Amino acid sequence: MDETDEWIPPKGSWASSASRRRNMQAIRSRDTKPEQAIRRLVHAQGLRYRVSAKPLPGFRRTADMVFGPAKVAVFVDGCYWHGCPQHYVPPKTNPGYWSKKVEGNVTRDRDTDRRLTEAGWLVLRFWEHMPPAECATQITEAVSSRREQVRRERAAPAPR
16 A cells, blocks of 8 residues: 555544554553563462453453452553553543543443452552562462461351
């Protein structure tokens, strides 16, 4: 396609150009570098988890790491897409659309946190810019604590 050809987006696409479409398609929704770094460290600590899994049956949202029996859901949020207070910069191109999109993501994140918490889950959220070792330590401590709590509850005699 040369410069004189008019780009026609595929049906359902909102991309303004072919290069913008390629850019957007390259953005990962899972297995990002920050996620992988944290997962490697947590795995090295001996913890096992499900990746990009739904914590609750019928729940359409997925957590980046799910520790089922301990009921811990971990999310590693991108600074741009989730509106990081430190690093989010409002877009210069199509600001109405993108700002609304990010605002919707933040609202959905809060709703997810609320629903999981109400279901007895511990929700851990980390920003992509946070040191992976720090995140992994918090995850390991939380999962170990929750697992110990579950063990104590199972070992306690049933009330009469």
